[in-house]
Amino acid sequence: MFGNTLYVEKIQHALEQSNFPATPDNLYDPVRYMLSLSGKRIRPLLVLLGADLFNIENIDDALPxxxxxxxxxxxxxxxDDIMDNAPLRRGKEAVHKKWNESVAILSGDALLVKAYEQLAFVKVEYIPELLRIFSQLAIEVCEGQQYDMDFESIxxxxxxxxxxxxxxxxxxLLGGALEMGAIIANATLVDRKHINNFGVNLGIAFQLxxxxxxxxxxxxxxxKQIAGDIxxxxxxILYILLKSKLEQEDTQEFEDLLTNKAITSDEKITRMKNLYQKYHVVQEAGELKGKYTHLAYESLQKVNVTEPQKKELYSLADNLMRRTQ
Amino acid sequence: MFGNTLYVEKIQHALEQSNFPATPDNLYDPVRYMLSLSGKRIRPLLVLLGADLFNIENIDDALPxxxxxxxxxxxxxxxDDIMDNAPLRRGKEAVHKKWNESVAILSGDALLVKAYEQLAFVKVEYIPELLRIFSQLAIEVCEGQQYDMDFESIxxxxxxxxxxxxxxxxxxLLGGALEMGAIIANATLVDRKHINNFGVNLGIAFQLxxxxxxxxxxxxxxxKQIAGDIxxxxxxILYILLKSKLEQEDTQEFEDLLTNKAITSDEKITRMKNLYQKYHVVQEAGELKGKYTHLAYESLQKVNVTEPQKKELYSLADNLMRRTQ
Structure with a gap:
């Protein structure tokens, strides 16, 4: 079995070979810029690990x-960076700031088209199913972003x-990436479902x-800046759990912390953490994280391949879920 | 052979059956809104006419x-309406005005995903080729929009x-739509090229x-408002041809018309038309239109099916190119 490092190098190499056209440069320079920012490449790696899990003969078949x-x-x-008005991405200027909004909209569109275009390079027998799975995850990601924006005013x-x-x-996206690899490795429908569930539950646990x-x-x-979210x-999840449990006597304190600009950041963090503690929300969030982590491992266990074959994914999950507290 | 009206009704019916989810409503309401604005449905019609040209057995196979x-x-x-800051679309509020920019970005993304998703409903043997052709036209449309924006400041x-x-x-997009129909009707590669060229050249002639x-x-x-472009x-094309031919003695007049806000619209139109006349740019633009119209008809002639089979497309082209002058 290949190691993660080799796979990440394969992905990195393939990205460098992408060869987008030179012009129009205002379309393709932002595309190249985004892809060159050093991400961890976890999502494309999941495609290769999904294919590897089901013993794909030639891992390069999963690269597109x-x-x-x-x-x-x-x-x-x-x-998303346009919608969230985020100035930075991976420590560098976001595309809509470095260029402008129109350039960001259009180069984003081009990346989405280029994503679909890659599916045409997969062995033909797998293309229809990949097109379905990929479109489903893509539309769900759009739905999620819309809910996220809606929640700001709810x-x-x-x-x-x-x-x-x-x-x-x-x-x-994590579950779908794994399943796409599984499809290309000709996994059964049942195993595809299990590995997808592994990715989805791991993703939820990771976000919590x-x-x-x-x-x-x-x-x-x-x-990151400590307690930037506060x-x-x-x-x-901490905010939401707290809000749902808050008793009458603390609603004023909570409102004050959200709205009173006279409160310093340090004081705001301390007082909010006091509320978290009083209502045991960190414990509850931890339990939720535990539940989804458990569901993830359970799904991976159900996959019908030998345990050694699952080693890479167990170790990836362990790494993701044991970041320094 | 079916007539255009029947085909447009088929498309209209299929659009009404689309059944987008109810929620998140800020994602799908704009999608429904856009699709309900009464367009002429020429582009989806071209897919059906492309399939019909090559004697497709069941025209419904081309509907996805x-x-x-x-x-x-x-x-x-x-x-495009976001990028061009256009307030109206088909006489109604544009999505980014009726909702906001974020909603317009995301619902546009959803429409692009839903477009690709439809390709998965075509007979499997045609999906890989459709995915290639569709991705190519999609990326070219993005390139065209970027050049259009770039040209504003060139x-x-x-x-x-x-x-x-x-x-x-x-x-x-017009050429690609016809070719996608041709693919589904199992046309040869040579005929696919001809019918694509017909659509592309017709599109250029139409824009001129x-x-x-x-x-x-x-x-x-x-x-439309008369001479709104002036x-x-x-x-x-009139502006560009004029600018390229303008002699020293008229450059000041041209600059004045572009920049002097004291000139009324009526006067601006009259004086710009005088320049057009002096430099024969309308004649030259007409010749260019004639050239591309000719190339279009020539491509259609080359398609290896009987002449009666081409009747619908000839009549569509005639209708498009003989709008009241």
Whole structure:
């Protein structure tokens, strides 16, 4: 079996060979720029690991689908950054800031088209099914992004609604990537479902963990501003659980923390964490994370291949779920 | 053979059956809204006529590809309207005005995904080739839109550059639609090329005619503000040909017309038309239109089916190219 490093190198090499046309440069320069920003390439890697899990003869057969997933992911980042008015992406200027909104819209569109185009390079017998699965995950990612934007102006979101949103916005892409690899390796429909569920549940667990680490992670390893979500009033799982449990006596305190600009960031973080503690929301979020992590491992167990064959995916999941607290 | 009316009804019926999900409504309401605005459905009709030309057994087999083309066309309208900051579309509020930019970006994305999804409903043996042809026309439409935006800030565009831009932005979609129908009707590669060329050249001729009619058309039948392109300083074929031929003695007059806000619209139109006349640009634009019309008919003639079988497409081309001057 190949190791992850070799696979990531394969993906990196394929991305470098992409050969987008020189002109119009305002269309293709942003495409090249996005793809050159150093992502971890986890999503395209999942396609290769999904194919590898089912003993694909030649791993290169899964590369076009792997690129399709990476192009799609970058399409969604370019467009999301416009919608979220995010100035930075992977530490560099976002496309809509470095160029402008029109360029970002159109180069995002081009990435989506280029993603689909890659599917045409897969062995013909797998193309129709890949087209279906890929379109389904693509439309679900759009739905997730819309729910995420809708939630900004909705006052009471339940934990279930939040988890459904992150399932659509971030997790179906992981499950779909694995399943696309499985399809190309000729896996059974049942096994395809299991490996897809593994990816989706792992994605949900990872996002919940991300919400927890934002507040409680080690700033030296987590790599983001500590408690940035609290400062920005972001509706994370912690915010949502707290809001749903808040008793009369604390509603004023919660409102103050969200709206009173006189409160310093440090004070806001301390007082919000006090509320989290009082209502045991970190514990509850941790339990939810545990539930989805368990569901993920359970799905992987059900896949009908030998345990050694699953080693890479177990180790990927372990790495993702054991980031420094 | 079926008539156009029956085909358009088929398309209309299929669009009404589309059954997009109810939620998230901010994603799917704009999709439904766009598709309900009464377009002429020429592009999806071309898919059916392309299939009909090559004697497809069951025309319904071409309906998914026909919907794919209509969804794609509407995707490009939604995104173009954001980029062009156009307030209206088909006489109604554009999506980014009726909702907002984020909704327009995302619902446009959804339409593009839904377009590709339709290809999965075609007979499997045709899917790989349709995926290739569709992706090629899709990326070319993006390139055309980028050139169109680039041209706004470029001072000297040649007639050839302009025609290449409209070929990409508007015409490859017509050629591609016909070719997709031809693919599903199992046409030969040579015939596919001919029918594609017919559509592309017809599209270029139509766009050139549109530029001419904007200034010289009968306002009661053309249905737009007369000479709106002159008022807006739009870089049409007339503007570009004039600029390339302008002699020293008229450059000041041309500059004045473009920039002097004290000149009334009526006066601007009259004086610009004087320049057009002096430099014979309408005649030259007419000749270009004639050239591409001829190339279109020539391509259709080359298609290896009986002449009666081509009747519908000849009559469509005649209708498009003989709009009231």
């Amino acid at each position: 689908a792997s690129l399709a997933i990476e192009y799609f992911h970058n399409f969604s980042l370019v467009h 006052d009471s979101i339940t934990g279930d609604q939040y988890i459904e949103m992150i399932r659509l916005k971030t997790s179906v 963990q991300d919400d927890i680490l934002d507040v409680y992670g080690d700033p030296s390893t987590f790599g 400062i920005a009033n972001k509706k994370t | 590809a026909s919907l794919a083309i209509e969804y794609f066309h509407n995707f490009s309208l939604v995104h 001072d000297s565009i040649t007639g050839d550059q302009y025609i290449e831009m409209i070929r990409l932005k508007t015409s490859v 005619q549109d530029d001419i009619l904007d200034v010289y058309g009968d306002p009661s039948t053309f249905g 008022i807006a300083n739009k870089k049409t």
